Amino acid sequence: MNLWRLVTREIRYQKLNFLLGLLSVAAATGVLVAVLTMLRSHDMRTREILAQKQERTEQEMAKMKDDYRIIMKKLGFNLLILPAAQDLKQYYASGYVTEDMPEEYVNTLAGAGLMTIRHLLPSVERKISWSEQGGLQVILAGTRGEVPLTDRAPKEPMQVAVAEGEVVVGYELARSLKLRAGDSVMLLGQRFTVAGIHGERGTRDDITLWIDLATAQRMLGLQGRLNAILALKCLCAGNELSQIRRNVAAVLPGTQVIEVDSKVITRAEARERAGAVAKTALEAERENRAVIRAELEKFASWLAPVVILGVTLWVGLLTWGNVRQRRREIAVLRAIGISAGQVLKIFLSKALMLGAGGALIGYFAGLAAGTASGELSGGPAGALTLFSLTMLLSVLLVATVLCVLASWIPALMASSQDPAEVLREE
Amino acid sequence: MLRIREVSKHYEKNGATVKALDGVSLSVKPGEFVVVRGPSGSGKTTLLLLCGALLPPGSGEVRFDGADVYSLSPNQRAALRAANVGFVFQQFNLIPYLSVLDNVLAPSLAKPDPRAAQRAAGLLERFNLSERASHFPAELSTGERQRVGLARALLNRPRLLLADEPTGNLDDENAQVVLSSLAGFAADGGAVLMVTHSRQADTYGHGTIHLMRGKIVTETAEEGH
Numbered sequence: 001m002n003l004w005r006l007v008t009r010e011i012r013y014q015k016l017n018f019l020l021g022l023l024s025v026a027a028a029t030g031v032l033v034a035v036l037t038m039l040r041s042h043d044m045r046t047r048e049i050l051a052q053k054q055e056r057t058e059q060e061m062a063k064m065k066d067d068y069r070i071i072m073k074k075l076g077f078n079l080l081i082l083p084a085a086q087d088l089k090q091y092y093a094s095g096y097v098t099e100d101m102p103e104e105y106v107n108t109l110a111g112a113g114l115m116t117i118r119h120l121l122p123s124v125e126r127k128i129s130w131s132e133q134g135g136l137q138v139i140l141a142g143t144r145g146e147v148p149l150t151d152r153a154p155k156e157p158m159q160v161a162v163a164e165g166e167v168v169v170g171y172e173l174a175r176s177l178k179l180r181a182g183d184s185v186m187l188l189g190q191r192f193t194v195a196g197i198h199g200e201r202g203t204r205d206d207i208t209l210w211i212d213l214a215t216a217q218r219m220l221g222l223q224g225r226l227n228a229i230l231a232l233k234c235l236c237a238g239n240e241l242s243q244i245r246r247n248v249a250a251v252l253p254g255t256q257v258i259e260v261d262s263k264v265i266t267r268a269e270a271r272e273r274a275g276a277v278a279k280t281a282l283e284a285e286r287e288n289r290a291v292i293r294a295e296l297e298k299f300a301s302w303l304a305p306v307v308i309l310g311v312t313l314w315v316g317l318l319t320w321g322n323v324r325q326r327r328r329e330i331a332v333l334r335a336i337g338i339s340a341g342q343v344l345k346i347f348l349s350k351a352l353m354l355g356a357g358g359a360l361i362g363y364f365a366g367l368a369a370g371t372a373s374g375e376l377s378g379g380p381a382g383a384l385t386l387f388s389l390t391m392l393l394s395v396l397l398v399a400t401v402l403c404v405l406a407s408w409i410p411a412l413m414a415s416s417q418d419p420a421e422v423l424r425e426e
Numbered sequence: 427m428l429r430i431r432e433v434s435k436h437y438e439k440n441g442a443t444v445k446a447l448d449g450v451s452l453s454v455k456p457g458e459f460v461v462v463r464g465p466s467g468s469g470k471t472t473l474l475l476l477c478g479a480l481l482p483p484g485s486g487e488v489r490f491d492g493a494d495v496y497s498l499s500p501n502q503r504a505a506l507r508a509a510n511v512g513f514v515f516q517q518f519n520l521i522p523y524l525s526v527l528d529n530v531l532a533p534s535l536a537k538p539d540p541r542a543a544q545r546a547a548g549l550l551e552r553f554n555l556s557e558r559a560s561h562f563p564a565e566l567s568t569g570e571r572q573r574v575g576l577a578r579a580l581l582n583r584p585r586l587l588l589a590d591e592p593t594g595n596l597d598d599e600n601a602q603v604v605l606s607s608l609a610g611f612a613a614d615g616g617a618v619l620m621v622t623h624s625r626q627a628d629t630y631g632h633g634t635i636h637l638m639r640g641k642i643v644t645e646t647a648e649e650g651h
C-alpha cells in the first residue's frame with residue numbers, strides 16, 4: 001500500500017468527479033492551445049505567403065535587370081543627341097549623320113546634372129569607302145570613351161575608349177574580312193591594329209569601324225566637332241522622350257534628340273513597374289497579415305487570463321468539494337497514524353495528475369482544433385508541422401502548477417483538519 | 427502502558443462551559459481490557475480520543491510508556507499512533523474506495539512494513555474474510571465490516587486498542603465475535619479501552635469505568651483473569 005495506490009483508487013472510485021476536473025482542465029488548455037496554434041498557423045502561413053510574394057518580386061526584378069543588361073550589351077546606347085541642323089530624313093535614308101556640332105557640347109551636357117540620361121559618348125561618324133578593302137562601304141566612327149557625368153559617382157563605362165592606333169571592328173566586317181584581334185589593317189592610308197571585334201548587334205554597328213575620336217576627327221576633317229552624342233536614358237520616372245528632349249534642349253539648344261529603339265527598354269520599364277507594384281503588394285500583404293494577427297493576439301490576450309483564472313478557481317472548488325466529502329476518511333487516516341504532510345500530498349498528487357492529464361489531453365485536442373481552424377492546410381500533416389514540444393511542455397508545466405496551486409488551500413484545509421472533531425461525530 | 431492523570435477537557439459554548447472531561451485519572455496495563463460506560467455526552471469518546479493521542483487535554487497529562495504524549499510534535503504523535511494504537515469505530519469508518527484487503531493494509535501507509543501484506547492475509551484468514559479480500563466495504567454486511575475494521579486496527583501490531591462502541595451497530599452474534607477478538611488481543615498482552623453500552627461486554631472486561639458528566643463515578647475491577 002502506498003499513497004499512489006490510494007490516490008489512483010480514489011480517482012477510480014470517483015471517476016466522474018475526476019473526469020469533470022480533467023475535462024475542465026483539458027477544455028481550458030485546449031482552447032488556449034487552439035488559439036495559440038491558430039496564431040502559429042497564421043504566422044507560418046504569413047511566412048509562406050510573404051516568401052512566395054518575395055520570390056515573385058525578386059524574379060520580376062531579376063528579369064528587369066536582365067533586360068537592362070541586354071539593352072546595355074546588345075543595343076548599346078538608345079538616345080542619339082544630334083545637331084539641330086541634321087535632317088532626320090537624310091539620316092534615316094543614309095544611316096549616318098552629316099551635320100556636326102562643337103565637341104564642348106558633351107562636357108556641357110555632362111555638367112548639366114540631368115537625371116534622365118546617363119552614359120554620354122561623343123562621336124564623329126561618316127560613311128566612307130574603305131579603299132584598302134576594295135572600296136567597301138563602312139561607317140567610320142570615332143569615340144573618346146564615355147564622358148563621366150560630373151554630378152554622379154563614376155559608373156563602369158559601357159564602352160571604353162579606343163586607343164590611338166587601334167581599331168574595333170564591327171561583327172559583319174570582321175566576319176567577311178576574316179579579321180581577328182591583333183591583325184594589322186590599313187585604313188585611309190594609316191595603319192591600325194585590330195583591338196577587338198564587336199559582338200553582333202544586327203544594326204549598322206556591325207559594319208562600323210571604331211577608332212579614337214581625335215584621329216577620326218583629323219581623318220574626316222572634323223577637328224573639334226561631333227556628329228552625335230550617344231546616351232542611355234535612365235530607368236526612372238519621367239524618362240519619356242518628350243521630357244528628355246525638353247531637358248536636353250534647355251542645356252543644349254543647338255541639338256535634337258531621337259530614340260533609337262525602345263522595345264527592350266519598354267519591357268524593362270514594364271517589369272520595373274511590375275516590380276514596384278509587387279513590392280507595394282508585398283508591403284500591403286504584410287500589413288494586412290499583421291492586422292489579422294493583432295486581432296487574434298488581442299483575442300488570445302484576454303481569453304488566456306479569463307480561461308486560466310476560471311479553471312484555476314474551478315479546480316480549487318472541485319478539490320474543496322473533494323476535501324469536504326472525504327472529511328471522515330481523512331480523520332480515519334490521521335487516526336491510523338498518517339501525518340498531516342501525507343494528507344497534503346494525497347490531495348496535491350491528485351491535483352498534479354489532474355493538471356498533467358488535463359493538459360496532455362487538452363494540448364492534443366487544442367492542436368487538432370487549432371489546425372482545423374487555422375490557415376495552414378489541415379490534417380495530420382498540418383498538425384505535425386504545428387506541433388510544438390516547447391508548447392506541450394509549457395502547457396504541461398503551467399497546468400500542473402496551476403492545478404497544484406489551486407488545490408493548495410483545500411489541501412491545506414484537509415491536512416490541518418482536526419481528526420478528533422470528525423471522529424467524535426459518530 | 428497508558429496512564430492519564432487529572433485530565434480535563436472543557437469546551438466553551440455560547441458562554442457556557444461544557445466539561446467533557448473533568449479531572450479523570452486512569453491507567454491501562456498490558457493485558458487489560460477496560461470497559462467505559464456512561465450516558466450520552468458523558469465524555470466517553472473524548473476520553474478515547476485523548477488516550478489515542480488525537481485530542482490534547484486542557485489540563486492534566488497523558489503518558490504512554492511513561493512519555494508525555496502531548497509534548498510530542500504532531501508528526502511524532504502520528505508515528506506513535508501508527509506504531510502503537512489501533513482504533514475501532516462504531517461506524518467502522520472503512521475507506522469506501524479501497525478493497526477489503528487495501529483497507530486492512532491502510533495502516534502500512536503510516537508505517538511501511540514489508541511483512542504487511544503477509545500479515546494482512548493472515549488477519550483476513552483469521553476474521554474469515556479471505557473470500558472478501560477484493561470486495562468493497564459497501565458490498566459487506568455490518569458484521570463483516572466491523573471485522574475488517576478490527577483487522578485494520580491490528581495490522582501494525584498495536585499495543586493499545588481503542589474501541590468506541592464497536593458493537594453498537596451489530597447483532598449479538600457479530601458482537602460476540604468482536605468482543606472475543608478484543609478479549610483475545612488483551613489475552614495476548616495487548617491493552618484494550620472500549621466504550622460500550624452493551625451488557626455482553628461484562629463477560630470480557632477486566633474492569634469497568636462509569637463516566638458521568640466528565641467524571642469517573644464508579645470504577646470496578648474484576649479480578650481473577
Ligand SMILES: Nc1ncnc2c1ncn2[C@@H]1O[C@H](COP(=O)(O)OP(=O)(O)OP(=O)(O)O)[C@@H](O)[C@H]1O
Pocket residue numbers: 421424426437438439444445446464465466467468469470471472473
Ligand atoms: N468540540 C466540541 N465543542 C463543544 N462541545 C464538545 C466538543 N466535543 C465534545 N463536546 C461536548 O463534550 C461532551 C462529551 O462529548 P463526548 O462525545 O465525549 O460524549 P460521549 O460520551 O461520547 O457521548 P455519546 O455516547 O453520545 O457518543 C458532550 O456534551 C459534547 O457536546
Ligand SMILES: [Mg+2]
Pocket residue numbers: 424426470471472590
Ligand atoms: Mg461517543
